[in-house]
Amino acid sequence: MSEPxxxxxxxxxxxxxxxxxxEISKIIIGQDEVVEQLLISIMxxxxxxxVGVPGLAKTLLINTLAKSLGLQFNRIQFTPDLMPSDIIGAEILDENRKFKFIPGPIFANVILADEINRTPPKTQAALLEAMQEKAVTAAGHRYKLPLPFFVLATQNPIEQEGTYPLPEAQLDRFMFNIVLDYPSRKEExxxxxxxxxxxxxxxNVVFTEDNIWKASSxxxxxPVTDVIYEYAIDLVRRTRPSDSKAPEITRKFLNWGAGPRASQYLVMAAKAYAFIHGKFTPDVDDVQKMALPVLRHRIVRNYQAEAEGLSTDDIIKKLY
Structure with missing residues (x-):
């Protein structure tokens, strides 16, 4: 009997x-987990x-990803003097003395926001509406962005001088915080x-825009069982020091935890992870696999955690 x-x-x-x-591995050596997490966020x-040190091919990875998907790609280099209009676009007076909107580089399918934490909060905020609403507002007019639309941002974990921390509201709009590590000796x-x-x-383009929409659908x-919904949500709630059922490690080492958007992203990511591995419903293991990239940028350690050398990843792993 044939399958449906x-x-x-x-x-x-x-x-x-x-x-x-x-196809991506033609250009990018190793970083299999990073590539997989990027593709899960796209789906x-x-x-x-x-997040990674310079020279780990973050820009090349995103450019290669856009090419293999056949999507329009734009790179925006974030600098201290970058203005919101440099991202969104601006109205100019044309030859007929009428205002005309000139779209900025954000009007593309895949946006590489390179070194996003090198620009002031005012300019960082220009991305907030685009990331949430898939549209931008300029001079009182609202313009829809091309779909699909993805912001893939990079930041350097070492160089702190001349950087501006991303606001929590903006960090929360990123589904994943993906950490790139050094390649192995063989890979290098x-x-x-x-x-x-x-x-x-x-x-070559091997996964089209139609494939992206179909996979997303x-x-x-x-289907997700109630047990998995409850496990994912309870895992997120265990990151909140104010929660009555928060474990000791949370109360001791965290200032605050992840919000409801983390629960949404965690379930969606677990479903996508299960799907690409040939399963048609996620299990506890799928939720745990996605917990680090979903939660690591949504919890804030206190001074005691930093003093004892506990990273956010260390704390999350103890909450499984």
Missing amino acids: REIQEAKALIEKFKDLKK SQGHSLL IEIVKRTTSDVSPEV IIRQL
């Missing part, structure tokens, strides 16, 4: 997803913040071999 058409379509998308990862219609050898030769692999329709 919906199951066949879902399995075909999963195979296409595997092809997409292979979930979410934005991602990438391969990176150097590729980048010091004249070989330049071409990236399927992921939203995946």
Whole structure:
């Protein structure tokens, strides 16, 4: 007996997803978990913040991702003198002495907000409406952004001088905080071999815009048991020091925890993670796999946690 058409379509998308990862690996060596998390955020219609030291190919990764998806890509270099109009666009007086709106670089499908914490809060706030509403307002007029729309931002964890911390409201709009680590020795050898030769692999479009919408639709329709809903929500609630059922580690080491948006993103991410691994309903393991990128930028440690060398990841792992 043949499988239902919906199951066949879902399995075909999963195979296409595997092809997409292979295509990205033509350019990006290693970083498999990072690539997977980025793609999960795309399938979930979410934005991602990438954190890593310079030279880990964050910009190249995002550019390669946009090419393999066939999406329009724009890079915005955030600097201390960047103004909101440099991102959104502005009205100018044309030759007929009429105001005309000139769209800024934010009018694209994939936006790389490079070193987002190097610009003042006023300019950072220009992204808030775009990330939440998929639209921007200029001179009293509202302009819709092209869909799909994703902000993939980078920031450097080392250089603190000349940086401006991202407001909590903006951090909360990022579905994932993805940490890039150094490559392994074997991977670094391969990176150097590729980048010091004249070989330049071409990236093909293997996962189209229609595939993104279809995958997003399927992921939203995946059933979730009440047990998993409760586990995900209780995990988020355990990060809140003010909650009556908060564990001792939360009360001792956290100033505040994650809000309801974290619960939404955690369930959606677990569904997407399950789907790309060939499952049609998430389990506890899927929720735990997605807990770090969803929660690490939504909880704030206190001085005691910093003094004892406890990272946000260390604390989250103790809450599973």
